[in-house]
Amino acid sequence: MSFDRQALPEPNSYFENAGLILQGRGKWRTTTCHFHGGRTTLRINLESGAWVCMSCGQKGGDVLAYEMQSTGADFVTAARSLGAWMDDDRTSAPATHKPFSTREALSVLAVEANLAAIAASNLAYGNRLTSDDLARLQTAAQRINLIRETYP
Numbered sequence: 001m002s003f004d005r006q007a008l009p010e011p012n013s014y015f016e017n018a019g020l021i022l023q024g025r026g027k028w029r030t031t032t033c034h035f036h037g038g039r040t041t042l043r044i045n046l047e048s049g050a051w052v053c054m055s056c057g058q059k060g061g062d063v064l065a066y067e068m069q070s071t072g073a074d075f076v077t078a079a080r081s082l083g084a085w086m087d088d089d090r091t092s093a094p095a096t097h098k099p100f101s102t103r104e105a106l107s108v109l110a111v112e113a114n115l116a117a118i119a120a121s122n123l124a125y126g127n128r129l130t131s132d133d134l135a136r137l138q139t140a141a142q143r144i145n146l147i148r149e150t151y152p
């Protein structure tokens with residue numbers, strides 16, 4: 001999740017959409033200041049989005065600062081409402097990020113437990129394990145450990 005400054009709206013359209021009537025020409029425009037009660041003392045820089053009220057002194061460096069101060073929203077909420085907050089889908093759904101489901105994990109555990117039981121009974125009846133059997137048992141232990149690490 002991250003803030004994308006490039007995605008902030010253009011100052012001109014942002015302030016007009018906020019219901020302000022921009023007066024004047026050039027880089028700096030004048031409009032109504034809603035922070036101190038409606039006089040036309042708010043100066044807005046159309047290039048940077050910076051703004052300052054010549055009467056009450058309320059100010060900010062960009063349209064995001066205006067959004068936060070005029071609505072009381074925090075940084076992320078304001079950035080999101082302006083379309084400049086990028087939600088990362090990968091981090092928003094960690095539960096679906098396991099390499100296998102719990103059902104698959106349980107099924108693997110059952111198979112490996114069965115395999116260990118068979119090996120144990122072979123040993124109990126005096127049958128030696130082959131090197132292949134031993135390697136397979138070590139694989140079983142690795143799989144069980146992997147499941148334990150995946151579902152802490």
Ligand SMILES: [Zn+2]
Pocket residue numbers: 033034035036037041053054055056057058
């Ligand atoms: Zn003001």
